[in-house]
Amino acid sequence: MTTDQSKIRNFCIVAHIDHGKSTLADRIIEKTGLLTSREMQAQILDNMDLERERGITIKAQTVRIIYQAKDGNEYIFNLIDTPGHVDFNYEVSRSLAACDGAILVVDAAQGIEAQTLANVYLALDHDLDVFPVINKIDLPSAEPERVKNEIEDVIGIEAQDAPLISAKNGTGIEDVLEAIVEKIPAPGGSPDNPLQALIFDSVYDSYKGVIVFCRIKEGRVKKGTKIRMMATGATAEVVEVGYFGAGQFIPCDELTAGMVGYLTASIKNVKDTAVGDTVTDVDNPCAEPLPGYKKVNSMVYCGMYPADGAKYPDLRDALEKLKLNDASLNYEPETSIALGFGFRCGFLGLLHLEIIQERLEREYNLDLVTTAPGVIYRVYKTNGEMIELTNPSNLPDPSEIDYMEEPVVSAEIMVTTEFIGPIMQLCQERRGRYISTEYIEASRALLKYDLPLNEIIYDFFDALKSRSRGYASFDYELKGYEQSKLVKLDILINHDEVDALSFIVHADSAYERGRKMCEKLKDEIPRHLFEIPIQAAVGGKIIARETVKAMRKDVLAKCYGGDITRKKKLLEKQKEGKKRMRQVGNVEIPQSAFMSVLKLDDN
């Protein structure tokens, strides 16, 4: 294989969600002849079912393609598709670090959105050369000239000669390919320097062990090279190197500086190959690791329990398997009085949580009960000790607590000016601290707020969408921890505290949340033969109460012509309903009640 470094282009595509990133990727692959369009399943790069359904990219995908350019040369393109969600910002940053340039896709009708900005800034931060393309020019509402000006004004990059394309129809794709050759620089580095390779992703394969996705910045690596991961310290001997075909791994002899590819080394656990880590040669190490490595921490925690207690070992096995492929998933066993044996699981964000939950349910056929997600609070005790609290039930006695801190994010919300009012009000309700408003053009503004993470993890995005009729977009990054007046809200059902329903809330919202919780639970809990009080309490003081009235009588149904089977089916349904309940004291609580608390704001 010839490795003329000057003929390599390593790039990614950045865009706001739905602006057509994956469709453009598909067209590029198709145009370069790697696959015929008939062979292509729509959007090859998003290859998890879930990704296709949600229209987002969860795991980075990479593909190597050959392009015969108009200048007569053959170029190797490595297209690194990055995750497209704020939960995966760190992964995005590592993928960007593996590139030399980026294509910015902007929707010709919608123009710049919050994620567009966030992603472009991220790309520029990594010194990538960014060139824009205007997509969806086939839409009747397309305004390519306005969008070009917007890109120049807001982002400050040249946009007048941006290719005007329709990725959907395949219009203008040639222009994009030529622009890649022209505008994205060839990779630097020298094959003769000591090995220095950036890990930007890894997947677990049951035959090959961990497959490490890397960008060779300096030096070379081949079968037999003894490598060391500089941050984790893990060492291994390379078994295979290669590059990425469409949906397959193609082995080659050697990867050298400037190339993007994979290596395997019989590594058993993705923990050893952390994203962002630097791979070097044990025998000829580089002086310094590449910058930017961070240990990824879970931001959101929740309890996950099998609906059927007997499935606990199955849940454990499933989590173990998912963890092989997902270093950012954390879990440890926990026990709840209400829900039995389960796990406290840590995630990068709510989307990550939902993805794991769905994968457990779909791929592992598990029926789960999930408790309300929470963030990690720092509890400073009077004895000087600090604990990181992931499960509200573990909150120490208030007398032992000096003060508590909660995580806060810097949020950027892009919104058309008519909705500034409602969005600001939303941010106020969520305890946001106003930072600034920047007008991007006459009709659009970028609002900056600091928001407590626990106020945005469940339903902030939905609220944002509904209050802006879908026009607001949102991005955030963790800013740090701040002291806050937090309390634990407990729920008592028939005077028994239900541990799985406790959560941490700001003191000022405790009453409101408690009231809503009680109302919601009142609807969720079926009538029993006795009256059931549902109470919300803070520090033993009852702040809200609802009552599930006792069942006084059945409805007397007629039994027509001796149709007993119909009658029995009704009774069976009643009995079946009971099975899906959790017994707390002598009250049966449906599993859905534990999750209903997630939807307190759907008014």
Place this chain on the structure above:
Amino acid sequence: MRDLSIYIHIPFCVRKCLYCDFLSGLARGGEMESYVNLLLREIKKQAIFYGDHRVISIFLGGGTPSLLPAWETGRILERVREEFLLTEDAEITIECNPGTVTAEKLENYITYGINRLSIGLQSTDDGELARIGRIHDYGSFLETYRLAREAGFRNVNIDLMAGLPGQSLASYRKTLERVVALSPEHISAYSLILEEGTPLYVNQKEYTFPDEEEEREMYELTGRCLEKAGFHRYEISNYAREGRECRHNKVYWCRGDYAGFGLGASSMVRNVRWKNPDGQADYAACVEKMEADALNRVAGITETETDRTARMKKICPKGMDFAEMLRQTGRREVQILTTQEQMEEFMFLGLRLTEGVDLQDFQRYFGKTAEEVYGEQISSFEKQGLLKREGRRLRLTPRGVDVSNVVFSAFLL
């Protein structure tokens, strides 16, 4: 000989009531006659299996059976008498709706041996009747009731409903009082149930239903009012004067054998349950399959065979049992009840009766005591005051009657 009850389904109505999700449709010309023809053929073929039974009750239900011309009803009962052995005191009921019978029709019923009339009144308030799409008003009910008495019916049931749209406690009380004043022998009182797919269900937002508290008061009022008037509640929703309990109805709860004929009819004979097809074409095919030569040849039946027991033995030769025959002829939900299912039914059906279940019978049928199988449920409900044991009987307490479904579902194993 075993006792048998017969249910005959007549799926015709003048028009469908807005709450009804039972198997019935509008009557069209000629359809009734061809339906009765099918029924007669089914009865004839089915009868072969009941050589060792005697019939203690017949119930013509619907739909609106009284919509049939009298001679069609006559043909049906004649066929039953030809094919089955009826006891002398067999209870023969027909359901009728006000306005669908004349003096002549009722007299004919008496001639055919029908000795019990069940009239669907539901309410005596014309506004309430109109809102649920009944075809009659209170006046036409009174006329029908008078005609029935004049024709000589000494055993009459009136169906009532609580929880109707626009119904108040006062109007319901009035209905009860008026009905009691007429002094029928039997009263069935149900709650209106919004069944999915019915017009009342679909448009429920357009109606005002009594709230839960009102409905509960109606329910309590029913018991108080009817018991004061000398009716006793012998089953969850049925009240009767002494000796006038509906025998046919009790067969369902005591798990006696009953054979259902006609579209969608349910049957249970010797612990096999099944239902007839509920589409006209499927039902016709089912009857034809029963008549098919092949089936008869397998059984070795000839028309000259007169000994019913011998015919029964022949039609179920080795390798072809009763349930299999039912399946082959297109019956739905053919189910040979397991011992466990029989136990469940014994409890949740038997407990509907005020007298409850006989625990010694349980042991006799199943070779285990009820305590061995249901000890936990029984003692828990006894503690909660929902069940009470008196000698060899176990029955629901008044409070248990109110929440009977909770108790019944616990008896499903």
